Amino acid sequence: MAATIYDIAEKAGVSIATVSRVFNKSANVSAKTRKKILEIAEEVGYHPHAYAQGLASRKTNTVMVVVPVISNYFFMEVLGGIQDKLAEQNYELSIYNITGKKDTFTQVEHVLRKRLAEGYLFISIHLDNEKWTQLKKYNVPITLVDEHHDSYDSVSVDNKQGAYRATKSLINEGFTRIALLAALKSSKPISDRIEGYKKALLENDIPFRKELIVSGDSDYRDGFTERSGYEAMIKILTMDPLPDACFCSSDIQAVGAMKAMQDADIEIPIIGYDDIELAEYIGLSTVRQPMKDMGFFATQNLIDRMNNPSKAISQTIYTPELIIRSSTD
Amino acid sequence: MAATIYDIAEKAGVSIATVSRVFNKSANVSAKTRKKILEIAEEVGYHPHAYAQGLASRKTNTVMVVVPVISNYFFMEVLGGIQDKLAEQNYELSIYNITGKKDTFTQVEHVLRKRLAEGYLFISIHLDNEKWTQLKKYNVPITLVDEHHDSYDSVSVDNKQGAYRATKSLINEGFTRIALLAALKSSKPISDRIEGYKKALLENDIPFRKELIVSGDSDYRDGFTERSGYEAMIKILTMDPLPDACFCSSDIQAVGAMKAMQDADIEIPIIGYDDIELAEYIGLSTVRQPMKDMGFFATQNLIDRMNNPSKAISQTIYTPELIIRSSTD
DNA sequence: CTGAAAGCGCTTACAG
DNA sequence: CTGAAAGCGCTTACAG
Numbered sequence: 170m171a172a173t174i175y176d177i178a179e180k181a182g183v184s185i186a187t188v189s190r191v192f193n194k195s196a197n198v199s200a201k202t203r204k205k206i207l208e209i210a211e212e213v214g215y216h217p218h219a220y221a222q223g224l225a226s227r228k229t230n231t232v233m234v235v236v237p238v239i240s241n242y243f244f245m246e247v248l249g250g251i252q253d254k255l256a257e258q259n260y261e262l263s264i265y266n267i268t269g270k271k272d273t274f275t276q277v278e279h280v281l282r283k284r285l286a287e288g289y290l291f292i293s294i295h296l297d298n299e300k301w302t303q304l305k306k307y308n309v310p311i312t313l314v315d316e317h318h319d320s321y322d323s324v325s326v327d328n329k330q331g332a333y334r335a336t337k338s339l340i341n342e343g344f345t346r347i348a349l350l351a352a353l354k355s356s357k358p359i360s361d362r363i364e365g366y367k368k369a370l371l372e373n374d375i376p377f378r379k380e381l382i383v384s385g386d387s388d389y390r391d392g393f394t395e396r397s398g399y400e401a402m403i404k405i406l407t408m409d410p411l412p413d414a415c416f417c418s419s420d421i422q423a424v425g426a427m428k429a430m431q432d433a434d435i436e437i438p439i440i441g442y443d444d445i446e447l448a449e450y451i452g453l454s455t456v457r458q459p460m461k462d463m464g465f466f467a468t469q470n471l472i473d474r475m476n477n478p479s480k481a482i483s484q485t486i487y488t489p490e491l492i493i494r495s496s497t498d
Numbered sequence: 499m500a501a502t503i504y505d506i507a508e509k510a511g512v513s514i515a516t517v518s519r520v521f522n523k524s525a526n527v528s529a530k531t532r533k534k535i536l537e538i539a540e541e542v543g544y545h546p547h548a549y550a551q552g553l554a555s556r557k558t559n560t561v562m563v564v565v566p567v568i569s570n571y572f573f574m575e576v577l578g579g580i581q582d583k584l585a586e587q588n589y590e591l592s593i594y595n596i597t598g599k600k601d602t603f604t605q606v607e608h609v610l611r612k613r614l615a616e617g618y619l620f621i622s623i624h625l626d627n628e629k630w631t632q633l634k635k636y637n638v639p640i641t642l643v644d645e646h647h648d649s650y651d652s653v654s655v656d657n658k659q660g661a662y663r664a665t666k667s668l669i670n671e672g673f674t675r676i677a678l679l680a681a682l683k684s685s686k687p688i689s690d691r692i693e694g695y696k697k698a699l700l701e702n703d704i705p706f707r708k709e710l711i712v713s714g715d716s717d718y719r720d721g722f723t724e725r726s727g728y729e730a731m732i733k734i735l736t737m738d739p740l741p742d743a744c745f746c747s748s749d750i751q752a753v754g755a756m757k758a759m760q761d762a763d764i765e766i767p768i769i770g771y772d773d774i775e776l777a778e779y780i781g782l783s784t785v786r787q788p789m790k791d792m793g794f795f796a797t798q799n800l801i802d803r804m805n806n807p808s809k810a811i812s813q814t815i816y817t818p819e820l821i822i823r824s825s826t827d
Numbered sequence: 828c829t830g831a832a833a834g835c836g837c838t839t840a841c842a843g
Numbered sequence: 844c845t846g847a848a849a850g851c852g853c854t855t856a857c858a859g
Contacts, residue, residue: 171611171613173852173853174852174853175852183829183830184829184830184831185830185853185854186830186831186832186854186855187828187829187830189852189853189854189855190828190829190855192853193854197828197829198829199828199829202828202829214611216608216612217612217852217853218612218613218851218852218853219612219613219614220549220552220553220558220613220614220851220852220853221553221835221851221853221854222852222853222854223549223853224547224550224553224834224835224836224837224851224852224854225834225852225853225854225855226835226853226854226855227835227854229549245574256595256597261594261614262592262593262594262595263590263591263592263593264591264592264593265590265591266581266585268585278543279545282500282543282545283545283546283547283548284500284547284548284549285548285549285590394775395775395776395778395779399779421776424776424779424780425779427779428778428779428780428781431781446723447724447753447776449724449757450724450728450754450756450757451753451757451780452757452760502835502837503837512845512846513845513846513847514836514837514838514846515838515839515845515846515847515848516844516845516846518836518837518838519838519839519844519845521837522838522839526845527844527845528844528845531844531845546836546837547835547836547837549835549837550835550836550837550838550851551836551837551838552837552851553835553836553837553838553850553851553852553853554836554837554838554839554850554851555837555838555839555851556838556851
């Protein structure tokens with residue numbers, strides 16, 4: 170059995186309260202007894218039991234990240250930023266995965282009720298306005314990433330603007346029949362991007378044609394996969410007339426799309442979305458989302474709120490940046 | 499304040515023991531009182547407090563994944579498998595990140611002592627034989643992934659064999675001056691792969707030349723990055739005489755290497771390692787590690803051990819499979 | 828600076 | 844089928 174504060178207290182000839190104090194950095198312990206306790210603790214390999222600490226102090230010292238698809242490029246990058254911040258602040262990280270099998274809201278409530286963490290980072294979790302409002306009752310610090318709601322701190326990217334810029338750049342190159350290689354159309358990021366795409370077209374007197382919005386058939390990860398990009402591009406390349414350029418809703422889909430063009434031996438300019446690290450190496454023009462920064466900043470934001478629950482709610486919206494590489498040459 | 503079993507017990511006019519029993523699926527509760535309790539619980543939005551449960555029952559119902567670099571392709575894929583298994587078994591997932599800043603062993607001990615989980619999955623954590631042995635004293639279920647030790651269950655891939663096969667396939671194509679594009683040479687996977695590479699050469703009477711083993715200069719993520727691959731390939735392409743083929747220690751480095759070849763306008767056949775999803779789409783020949791399966795299987799293994807601590811230790815070693823695509827045409 | 832004691836929200840023999 | 848009670852390993856006013 171692992172050592173407890175009782176064991177240490179006994180060996181040191183003090184009370185458990187005193188032992189507890191030295192591990193809580195409470196000032197009020199004499200240097201002598203502090204030293205003695207620390208020595209004994211070291212000797213027996215003592216380490217506080219996290220659950221007991223959590224229960225007694227009502228603090229878990231952990232931040233939970235709630236996310237729908239864990240092995241996803243966007244999430245990976247955001248997580249990198251979260252980790253950097255958390256490590257710096259000495260919090261534990263826990264990850265909770267929302268599956269597609271059950272209702273999202275139910276799962277979200279479930280995880281909040283367990284009180285496994287002191288603060289929550291919701292990444293790409295999309296709920297109705299009303300549902301978000303309902304969650305306020307749990308009265309726990311929550312920061313939204315890639316989602317927006319007036320009652321919570323949030324960090325997101327202007328998807329509409331990003332799609333607008335990407336489409337606009339294609340229009341500026343003289344293209345008019347521009348396909349939109351989409352993922353699951355009902356998903357939040359996609360519907361926003363469709364709007365931006367549409368706006369750019371209309372502003373330039375180019376008719377918006379629904380049939381130019383094409384998705385793949387695989388719905389794994391909502392279609393944000395190489396495969397889905399490949400499938401969609403195959404469809405695009407068989408359209409008549411052939412679109413003269415294509416905006417892809419993610420870089421990873423663009424990778425599949427490029428392969429499709431190669432296989433079909435037809436090439437049209439394409440632009441991606443995200444700027445995952447790899448994009449640079451395959452020469453993919455894209456729209457950069459500062460994913461790592463978003464994670465870092467959101468975590469900072471959450472910790473601030475945990476320390477000061479009454480601070481004003483802040484909405485941070487990044488404007489995505491256009492990155493031009495060889496795929497649109 | 500959130501509802502507790504005391505609140506429910508009071509409203510239902512029963513003891514807390516009874517309330518506790520219905521949430522623990524203990525058989526011994528009458529249908530009538532069970533129903534009543536469940537109704538009240540629903541009404542007040544009750545959910546057991548995980549920490550209190552954990553402390554009282556000495557069970558945390560969570561599995562912790564301990565990993566050095568979280569945002570890494572290999573890990574991502576393995577994690578996918580872990581999640582599938584865990585979801586099926588209703589365990590919580592926690593992730594602990596070992597940083598390069600402090601000593602690995604210290605951090606590992608630290609996390610074990612907190613008792614945050616009932617079982618641990620160590621991914622790509624490499625320690626001395628003796629250190630692993632020391633950890634046995636914590637007497638907690640641990641399964642090793644991508645590492646091997648006699649005292650623990652483990653799931654790994656035969657790296658030497660994989661490198662051997664890759665190199666051999668290049669030799670079979672008639673190449674003799676084969677470069678090895680490496681990452682951090684002192685890392686476990688790399689040193690194993692160097693061995694396999696060497697073995698293939700020697701078996702075919704090709705001299706082993708140290709200078710053909712080249713790494714990039716960036717050491718971020720131990721060199722398993724696009725950038726590091728790019729840098730290394732630039733060096734390889736300026737060698738005189740030019741190597742006639744190249745084996746890369748990971749697919750992600752191969753992506754960088756391909757870009758370097760394109761920029762330098764020199765192309766030599768290359769083969770990667772891992773078979774990340776993307777490899778298929780860029781036509782990269784590679785050595786497949788069944789990453790997702792490894793995660794799935796390792797988790798199964800860990801859960802089995804958690805349920806039966808005295809079961810025999812098992813070592814599972816996958817043999818990597820060669821996948822030939824256009825990069826070695 | 829230190830200790831006794833109550834409490835955090837559960838679980839689980841034990842007794843009935 | 845149900846309850847009283849001890850215990851899980853800590854924290855934290857309160858009193859001295």
